[in-house]
Amino acid sequence: MFNSYKTEPFFDHMFTSNRDPKDHYSRFYHTLQNFSEMELREKHETAQLSFLRQGITFTVYNENISTERTMPFDFIPIVIPPEEWALIEKGMIQRTEALNQFLEDIYHEQEILNDGVIPRELIVDNPYYYQKQVQGMEIPLNNHIFLAGIDLIRNEEGKYLILEDNLRNPSGMSYVYQNRYVMRQVYPEFFANHSLHTLEHQLSHLHEAALAHVPKTAKSGTQPRAVLLTPGMYNSAYYDHVFLAQQMGIELVEGRDLVINNHVVYMKTIRGLKRVDIIYRRIDDDFLDPKAFRPDSALGVPGLLEAYRRGNVAILNGIGNGIADDKAIYAYVPDIIRYYLNEEPIISNVDTYRLREPDQREWVLRNLEQLVVKNVGASGGYDMLIGPHASQEEIEMFREKIIEEPHQYIAQPTINLSRAPAYQGERFYPCHVDLRVFVIRGKSTHVVPGGLSRVALKEGSLVVNSSQGGGGKDTWVLKGEGSDQ
Template sequence: MLKNYPSSSFYDEMVAESSKVRPHYEKFYRILQKLADDELLEKHETAQLSFLRQGITFTVYHEDGGTERTMPFDFIPIIIPAEDWEKIETGIKQRVKALNYFLEDIYNEKKILKDGVVPRDLIENNQYYYEQQAGGLNLPHRNHIYLAGIDLIRDGNGVYRVLEDNLRNPSGLSYVFQNRFVMRKVFPEFFLEHDIRTLEHQFSHLYQALLNHVPANSLSPDNPTAVLLTPGMYNSAYYDHVFLAQQMGIEMVEGQDLLVKNDIVYMKTMRGLQRVDIIYRRIDDDFLDPEEFRDDSALGVPGLMEACRKDNAVVVNGVGNGVADDKAVYAYVPEMIRYYLGEDPLIPNVDTYFLSDKASREDVLSRLEELVVKNVGASGGYDMLIGPQSTPEQIEIFKEKILENPAQYIAQPTIQLSRAPAFQQERFYPCHVDLRVFAVGCDHIHVLPGGLSRVALKEGSLVVNSSQGGGGKDTWVLREGAENNA
């Protein structure tokens, strides 16, 4: 496997210097070495077919419409020792807690703005700040973040850093479970000798946290009705919606299945109208309620926000969460942690340059070929420049974009994104990876063990998003002491 594996300056999750396997991968590597080439290829193909047969797909949108694809899967897992995971878990809880305090603050007292810790203009002029709709809402437990997806990377020194916060509708949770299911089915030999933290019973945490968001005027606070609101089957994450609703045992509905009557939300059923207390929405804010957002939305529910104001229903994740996961606001999260918690951040950010600042802009424009530039309102790897991999023409286009609208873009150093071996095209080669960690919140924050390891399967690429050709890996968190038994 490692005979032709190239060394580089990138941190490798599995391979250390001199092509030596890291201690927590030794057992996995030993088992892998016993598998013949044709057996590996057969297992690899079986894994891909398993995703296809189960309909585990996502949709990639382009000019001609949408194309449904299966998530490419790589069987070499990302293995995280117990000691490393403990640091990640504690750091994620700290970050999500501070972000929730921030959302509660800016939609109510605005102390952090009055104290000048976060620039007022950055929030009040933000496209995702909905003060009129979300301001003053009486949220259960004052909790805005039911489910967060925090993207982590490792730099050249192996240090974990937060790349991005996803607090609106983080997707990919279904793939965490399906990656594990396929791994266990196709490669059972790996699980016999590894002590891995299980994903079983994780949906009980998700379900219970959801039911804890009971509105104040619910008629059945001990047995509330929760639904998942989806835009429909043409949404790129529709499989995610179906899977989560099924696993939690809640109804999945579209906007046309709900109605608001006397400021109360009802679900249309064969037996008549049924009152709904909690709506786990997978619809963007702009389409949620045509009476308060886009009046041309056919996806939302007219009157939904008024029902929330009257404490008859609750929408999770909270309306207006996008202001806290904005790529420009991201740079202030370390200060939020210090301000609200009185602690230093346990997981650092990636350095970020604001292009609305003239000095920073001039510096960035002079060395675009070294940096990564992102549109603060885009996601999924779109409208992004990776300087070292770009042509002079692409760099020139981004120069014009930045000069035209500097506040719309931020720049970051090209991180030495860690890599891991992948088995694709009948061979092993290194691919860059990141990790999306999911945290479920209400009275307390629960972090799911592992997460979605995303891999840039295109050789040399730094873009891990599935919409840009990325795939997934299973993520193993070893139990305490397990890595010492290799």
């Protein structure tokens, strides 16, 4: 099966440089050998059809035309041994705690700015993510980060690095569950000899954490009511919204389903208005309240910010979180961890060049063909240069962009992203992968075991985003000796 498979010069999750399966993959590898080519082909097709039948899709927007697609699925999982997972878990808890303290500080005393750890203009002059409207507000648990999606990669040595923080509306948790569901349905043989951390009870942690944010004015002695606020069925992550609302046992609502009376939020029902205490919103800040943000928004709820300000409703994730996952702030996160926690980062950042600084900008402009350049206001793989794979014309275009708006871009070295086998087109070949880990924060912090492994299914591609041709893999965290979780 793997006669032509090449690992070098990359770190491979499944194989050693001699093409022997690594210890934590050996059981999977030997089970795989029992399948014929026809069986693999049939199972692969069955898996793709399962996603289609269940309506597991996302929307790709290109030149104002939207296309509905199923998420491509690859059946070879990413397997994480227990000692590696212990490191990831500690790193995720540390990072989200520091970022939450940063958000609490930025919207109150701003001590980190007063002490000169982060340039003040990076925060207060940020036109995208700093929301002055919530300055000084008190929120339940002082917790701005209810759900985080932290993107990890592994470099040539296999070292874990944090690529990106997603603290506003991280998507993809539904795919974690559906990847596991399809694996168990189509490839049950793989699970016979593995002891894995399960996903069955993880969404109860999400529900419990949401209800922990009950606002101070909620009626005591009654169960707080939480809802998931969606932009609607045309949003690219709508499947994610539907799945999470169903699994958490809360109502899925749109802005038109909510109304504000006397600065209190109510949901319209056939039995009249019902008070809403907690809103897990999947709408960006700008569209939440046309009275406070964009007046042309038809997605939000007029008066919602004032209800939030008065402590009558909790909004998860917090308004203004974007200032902490801005790509320009990313370069300072190690300093943020040291400042608030007095600890060294457990998992490092990718080295990052700050292009607003003249000496770093000049060096980057001389070496664009070796670097990755990202727009700090973009996501999903858009407005991004991968120097070694770019044409001279693309490099020159980005050179002009950086000179014109240096504050708008960061640069990073091109990392030989780790790879894992994928089965597509009736053959196995190596593909680059990353991992989005989901962190749930309420009265305590819980890291969902595994996460969303994304794979660049286009051979040779470094872009794992589903909108750019990427797909998903199941992620297994092996139980350690004596584990009962």
